[in-house]
Amino acid sequence: MHVKGPADAMALDLVDKLRTARGPWLACSPSCLAIVDTGSTIANPANAMTPQVVWEAREPRTPKISLRTRTLNWPDGSSFTFRLHVRPEEQHLRKSLDHPDPIRWNGRPEPRGDA
Secondary structure, eight states: OEEESOTTOTHHHHHHHHTTOSSEEEEEETTEEEEEEOOOTTSOGGGOOOOEEEEEEETTSOOEEETTTTEEEOTTSOEEEOOOSSHHHHHHHHHHBOSSSOBOOOSSOOOOTTO
């Protein structure tokens, strides 16, 4: 994670909420961004925690997102850059992005090679 901005940066609220998240996911919609914590990614699904929204921003306070650079940018000039956890996430994002940032995805999982 990388944060830029003034001492009272708007991005710091997100960073503070991420400190306790064990399995954070970025959820996006046209009018809202949220961080959802699903807990440990190695837990047995039967013992997994219920997903919790740990941070959210709604229009008009939603930061601008660039999936290509994995950066959230706030109106005060602060920014938060995040990394993806594993290479397959990066490959899927790269394959699904058009320039400059629109995502091509129909909402259905890709077919598996073994199906």
